[in-house]
Amino acid sequence: MPPSVYSYPESSQVAAALGKHILSIQESSNSSQPFRVAVSGGSLINALRKALVEDSEIASQINWSNWAIYFSDERLVELDHADSNYGLLKRDLLDHIKGTEQPTVYTIDSSLLDNASAIAEKYQEVLHKNFNIKNDSSIPIFDLILLGCGPDGHTCSLFPGHSLLKEESKSVAFIEDSPKPPPRRITLTFPVVNNAKNVVFVAEGAGKAPILKIIFEQPEEGLPSSIVNTKAKGAVSWFVNDPAVEGVNVQKSLL
Numbered sequence: 001m002p003p004s005v006y007s008y009p010e011s012s013q014v015a016a017a018l019g020k021h022i023l024s025i026q027e028s029s030n031s032s033q034p035f036r037v038a039v040s041g042g043s044l045i046n047a048l049r050k051a052l053v054e055d056s057e058i059a060s061q062i063n064w065s066n067w068a069i070y071f072s073d074e075r076l077v078e079l080d081h082a083d084s085n086y087g088l089l090k091r092d093l094l095d096h097i098k099g100t101e102q103p104t105v106y107t108i109d110s111s112l113l114d115n116a117s118a119i120a121e122k123y124q125e126v127l128h129k130n131f132n133i134k135n136d137s138s139i140p141i142f143d144l145i146l147l148g149c150g151p152d153g154h155t156c157s158l159f160p161g162h163s164l165l166k167e168e169s170k171s172v173a174f175i176e177d178s179p180k181p182p183p184r185r186i187t188l189t190f191p192v193v194n195n196a197k198n199v200v201f202v203a204e205g206a207g208k209a210p211i212l213k214i215i216f217e218q219p220e221e222g223l224p225s226s227i228v229n230t231k232a233k234g235a236v237s238w239f240v241n242d243p244a245v246e247g248v249n250v251q252k253s254l255l
C-alpha cells in the first residue's frame with residue numbers, strides 16, 4: 001500500500017489531523033492489551049504535544065494509562081540530559097498531560113551507558129519480554145510507530161548508507177558513529193519498524209522539502225525513510241505542512 005500523505009497549510013491543522021489519526025488507531029486497537037507505541041525524538045514531540053495534550057477534545061479521549069511507550073531511537077546520554085529523547089518526551093509532553101493518568105514509559109537502562117551493546121541488548125530483552133516474543137525469529141508488532149525524518153532522510157537512528165540498514169535479525173541495535181550528534185545511540189531496526197501495524201511520519205517546514213522530494217520521487221536511492229515507505233507491512237501515513245512538500249510530486253489524501 002503506498003503511503004498516505006496528509007498536508008495542511010498550518011502546523012495547527014497538521015496537529016489536529018495527527019491527533020484524530022492517532023486517536024482512531026488507539027480506538028481500533030485491542031483495548032484488553034496495552035496500546036504499544038514507539039516514539040522518536042526531535043520535532044515530532046512538539047507536534048505530539050499539540051495533537052494529544054493541547055487539543056482538549058482529543059486529550060479527553062486519550063487513554064494514557066493504557067499506553068506503553070517505547071523509543072524508536074534513543075541517544076546514549078543520561079535521561080535528564082538535553083540530548084535524551086526520553087528527557088525531551090518528559091519535558092515537552094508527559095509533564096503537560098492534565099490529570100493523573102500517565103503512560104508506562106520504557107527507557108534505556110542508564111546504568112549501562114558505558115556499554116552501547118549491553119544497552120541495546122537489554123532494551124531488546126525488555127521489548128521481547130513485553131511483546132511475549134519466545135524465539136529470536138519473531139519480531140515485535142507495534143500498534144503504532146511515530147517517526148521523524150531528518151534532513152538527510154534518516155529515521156529512527158537509521159542513517160543513509162549505514163551498515164545498520166542491513167540489520168535483519170536484531171530488534172534493537174546500537175550505533176556509535178551516528179553522523180548526527182550525539183554519536184552513540186540505540187535504534188529499532190527495519191524488521192521492527194516495517195512490521196508495525198501503523199507507521200506515522202511527521203515532517204514540517206520548507207527545510208524538509210528537498211529530502212522529501214528524493215524520498216517520494218526517487219525511492220530507488222534507498223534513503224531510510226523511503227525504505228519504510230516501500231517495505232512497511234502496515235499503513236504508513238505522513239503528516240506534513242504544505243511547505244514541507246512544496247514541489248514534491250505526492251498524491252495528497254484528505255482526513
Ligand SMILES: O=C1O[C@H](COP(=O)(O)O)[C@@H](O)[C@H](O)[C@H]1O
Nearest residue numbers: 040041042043044148149150156
Ligand atoms: O536525531 C534524531 O533526529 C530525527 C529527526 O529529527 P527532526 O528534529 O529533524 O524531526 C528523530 O526522528 C530521531 O528520533 C532523533 O534521534
